[in-house]
Amino acid sequence: MTTAVEHEATPAPGDEHTHGAHTTHSDAFYVKIALVLAALTALEVSTYYVDFGSLFLPVLFALMVIKFFMVVWFFMHLRDDAKLFGRLFWAGLFLAIAVYVGALATFQFFLK
Amino acid sequence: MAIIEQPPRQLELAPAGVVGPSQALGAYARPLRATGWRAWLFTVDHKKIGLMYGFTAFFFFIVGGVEALLIRLQLAQPNGNVLSADLYNQMFTMHATTMVFLFVMPMAAAFANYFVPLQIGARDVAFPRINAFGFWCFLFGGLFLYISPFTGGMADGGWFMYAPNSGPVFSPTNGIDFWVIALLITGIASLTSSINLITTVLNMRAPGMSLMKMPIFTWMVTVVQFLLLFAVPVITVALVLLNFQRLFDATFFDVEAGADPLLWQHLFWIFGHPEVYILILPSFGIVSEVLPVFSRKPLFGYPFVVFSGAAIGFMGWGVWAHHMFASGLGPISVAVFAATTMFIAVPTGVKIINWLATMWGGNLRFTAAMHFAVGLVVLFTIGGLSGVTHAIAPSDTQQTDTYYIVAHFHYVLFGGAVFGLFAGFFYWWPKMFGRLLNEAWGKVCFWVMVVGVNLTFGPMHIVGLQGQPRRMYLYPDDLGFSAWNLVETIGSFILAFGVLIFLVIAVMSFRGPRNAPLDPWDARSYEWMTTSPPKEHNFDAIPAVHSIDEFFHRKYEEDETTGELRKVATAEEILAEQEASADRHIHLPSPSYWPIVVAFGLPVIGLGLIYNFIVAGVGALITLVGLYGWTQEPSAHDPEDEDPSAGPSKELATVG
Amino acid sequence: MADTTIIHSPAEFVPEDEHHGVAHHTSTGLSNNKLAMWLFLGSECLLFGGLISTYMLYRGRTEGGPTPEEIFDIPFTSVSSFVLLMSSLTMVLAVANAKRGDIRRTRLWLVTTALLGATFVGGQVYEFTAFYREGLGFTTSLFGSSFYTLTGFHGMHVTVGIIMLLSLTFITQRGRITGDRAEVVEIVGLYWHFVDIVWIVIFTLVYLIPA
Secondary structure: OOOOOOOOOOOOOOOOOOOOOOOOHHHHHHHHHHHHHHEEEEHHHHEEEOOOHHHHHHHHHHHHHHHHHHHHHHHHOOOOOHHHHHHHHHHHHHHHHHHHHHHHHOOHHHOO | OOEEOOOHHHHHHOOOOOOOHHHHHHHOOOOOOOOOHHHOOOOOHHHHHHHHHHHHHHHHHHHHHHHHHHHHHHHHOOOOOOOOHHHHHHHHHHHHHHHHHHHHHHHHHHHHHHHHHHHHOOOOOOOHHHHHHHHHHHHHHHHOOHHHHHOOOOOOOOOOOOOOOOOOOOOOOOOOHHHHHHHHHHHHHHHHHHHHHHHHHHHHOOOOOOOOOHHHHHHHHHHHHHHHHHHHHHHHHHHOOOOOHHOOOOOOOOOOHHHOOOHHHHHHHHHHHHHHHHHHHHHHHHHHHHHHHHOOOOOOOOHHHHHHHHHHHHHHHHHHHHHHOOOOHHHHHHHHHHHHHHHHHHHHHHHHHHHHHHHHHOOOOOOHHHHHHHHHHHHHHHHHHHHHHHHHHHHHHHHHHHHHHHHHHHHHHHHHHHHHHHHHHHHHHHHHHOOOOOHHHHHHHHHHHHHHHHHHHHHHHHHHHHHOOOOOOOOOOOOOOOHHHHHHHHHHHHHHHHHHHHHHHHHHOOOOOOOOOOOOOOOHHHHHHHOOOEEEOOOOOOOOOOOOOOOHHEEEEOOOOOOOEEOOOOOOHHHHHHHOOOOOEEEEOOOOOHHHHHHHHHHHHHHHHHHHHHHHHHHHHHHHHHHHHHHHHOOOOOOOOHHHHHHOOHHOOOOO | OOOOOOEEEEOOOOOOOOOOOOOOOOOOOOHHHHHHHHHHHHHHHHHHHHHHHHHHOOOOOOOOHHHHHHHOOOHHHHOOOOOOOOHHHHHHHHHHHHHHHHHHHHHHHHHHHHHHHHHHHHHHHHHHHEEEEEOOOOOOHHHHHHHHHHHHHHHHHHHHHHHHHHHHHHHHHHHHHHOHHHHHHHHHHHHHHHHHHHHHHHHHHHHOOOO
């Protein structure tokens, strides 16, 4: 990893007026996020080997959701970017969840 | 809006007039000076694209209408022998598919493409080449669908294409394969257009035009684009699953293999219900423009009309299973969807109230456009009332799959969506073509169509409740349906005659000079601050916005003491003022070969999927080559447009 | 209008403010291209939601063919998932370097991302051929059809992403990425991350949660 710099990145000429992501993070920041994601993935995979009992589903769901939001928040810069982008994306995501959970519910899917 | 200040030296490449980048860049030879039919084939101008959408859509209107007349001929008498059962199935499938996907949606797209940029003060849409691509996808998709009569039979599973009836066992011809792929292609058009128009509306408004100052038609179109954005992927999934079943023997809807046919129904109707709002909202938008103008009053409750439109869009996602009340969902699901369906009548009711309040106390002028707009209010209300009766699930159990439902949706679709589109024709014709449609004959056309609609679809309420089933090519002579069916058939021909009258009016309008007044209706909204037809670049200078109905407020001022309106400027004066302060340099997007090339590859892929994978490969190659050419075509990030005072960087110097 | 010159220019004429290299002077202040990509990703949620729901409905319908428990190789897929996850990191590093104007490192990270993505796709191909050999074909069962359709669509999206990454690498070679044109890299990055988060969902729902 050649770019493990600790200071904030210096903007290139002509870069002063970057719209959107006004916070630039260091590369180390992203590496840290990636390490957390890797650890979470390891935890996820461990559910295959270790018996979590009744915590199995909640843990997996929680991990999935956390990883999902971490990538969206940090890697896709949604935390630092214009709110409109987030609103558009969450609109699609929550609509998808609502509509498909609704459809599956009519199949009594959640009554297992 | 699209003002790019250029240092003069960069412009002295050609005599004043049209300047092209290929002279500067030596890049691919673009069709810069295309004239005649080539100008249309390679255009990226939203107005030309809108017109192409419009003419193509009207052509399919006639095709779908002929299919309807054939259906009505078959049903004119009991035990009819005009169409066989198989042909009848094809006819009602193609009639609906054509009307929904190849007429109403593209006609709304025509108005949206033409007028949204004009209404918000933009010179084009955000992605002009993608706009052109969308049109060609629509055209090629529609033509692709109509290859099927020549290859063994058209799709015959109904426009809702319920599985497993639509699977290879029950529908062995290739008709449904053509249907599936045609809808996938036109779906691409809708999806790309939705992204395009939303970006345009959000990002390219005139100075001072906040979202709550936008013309109401643009608002309704924007809601529609969001509906398309989220609904098209859902039907895409359904179409893909059906396609894989038919072409690759997947078993998604194969009951013997354990499949659940309701999966198709859910996926289809999760798309299908937002789809009906996609069909009606543009017409609601047109009517919301027309009624204020011809009532000489502002739209009553503009924020309510906006929010109810958004509410319809939002709530429309929660009602889809009311199309499935008789499919065995179970009482809980049915109850939930019955409740949500009853609620969705509310925002539409809000609109009707706002329209009526707009007209109330207004100085009404009953032009042809106004006739159609008022016609929508009346006829849509009738259709809406029958719709509310469907929401009550127990009564729907009797109504479903009968002509009562056919009555409902034809009142809202023809009396609603189509009448709205016709209002748009009469209202905006002078702006688009510099000519007026004949008002007297327009009113005749209206009344003929009103008679036609009511004669055709009115009795369907009765025979539907008496038990005449849908999608049946015959009915016996002893059930009492015969008389009303004959009336309906006569009505349908009257309706067709009305459409014919319109065609004649339209053709006749082009026979005179382009002498329509600039502002024949004393209109209110922004798009009327252009020439008729608008110049290629729409506005010489983009007028700033201070209020809703900006154009109206530039013409009229309110007297401080009496509150009366006083005309302070004519449309001609406002236009002249704009021309006097014209922008010095106006950038317009260039024509391009690539959109039509990329679009052309898609039906070729489709043919290949049905018949021969090598052909599919050829189609994929055409599309990929087209995409490659497209990305290589100079984009907006063109060094020519960079301000040289920013300083040269080594990267720029390498571009030849 | 004698003084107005009309210039026909590059077709995507996103209006430019010449004091910024940035190609927007938009009502929201946001870039057209980025807005378009976020809209597209919003719609893709509904596409993958539909495919995932179909899978969830049909996962238990194995009709005498192999079941998920019998056929999945969790360790292998875990490694694949980890590879894709790391490709998101390399993508974000590519974007960061593009914003800094470091073309060399941008290209390095773009290529690395593409390679990791290709590794993932290669893993999928290996996995699918193994499943096929073990008796799970596309038409074997509803589980088979829905599994391959879902993961196949995802794999197709990854492949399209790889093509975009490589194309972008070549474009940077021709020197057309500067400071704010890093936005193109960012937009490709958004797509790439989306493809990754879809896999996060698929990995959990399809592989880790047994039917």
